[in-house]
Amino acid sequence: MRMIDMIKQGAAVAADKAQQAVELTKLAARVHSKKKHLEANLTKIGEAVYRAYQSRNLPSAEPLISRLSKENEAIEAEIQALEEKMRQLRQQQVCRCGASAPLTAVYCPRCGVPFASQRIIVESAPRPAAIDERDKEGGL
Numbered sequence: 001m002r003m004i005d006m007i008k009q010g011a012a013v014a015a016d017k018a019q020q021a022v023e024l025t026k027l028a029a030r031v032h033s034k035k036k037h038l039e040a041n042l043t044k045i046g047e048a049v050y051r052a053y054q055s056r057n058l059p060s061a062e063p064l065i066s067r068l069s070k071e072n073e074a075i076e077a078e079i080q081a082l083e084e085k086m087r088q089l090r091q092q093q094v095c096r097c098g099a100s101a102p103l104t105a106v107y108c109p110r111c112g113v114p115f116a117s118q119r120i121i122v123e124s125a126p127r128p129a130a131i132d133e134r135d136k137e138g139g140l
């Protein structure tokens, strides 16, 4: 490779890394603000329960608790999606124990389970019967 091409490629890689860092910072900020919203809702739920207790009418808090809990479930799903994007940007994989590791990792750094065996389990788990049927057809 010519020197000028090597320099160009190096600059392109650096630009990609910078872009990735910017994107990760944005995603982290969104996760942070969603977690704040989640915590604020939990505080409101706690206040609602306490006020209802004080008025000796716990069921009166239920509508607010339900609304805020549903909101929090949606927020949690959004946080998971954002964290998944961050892992993809960092090129990480997640073990079923919850630990993150680089895509190149063969074993989970926390529980030691091989990532390859987990992918097989995850891929074959949803439709084992369908896969068996296909195998039989293929054999004929």
Ligand SMILES: [Zn+2]
Binding pocket: 095, 096, 097, 098, 099, 108, 109, 110, 111, 112, 113
């Ligand atoms: Zn693990």
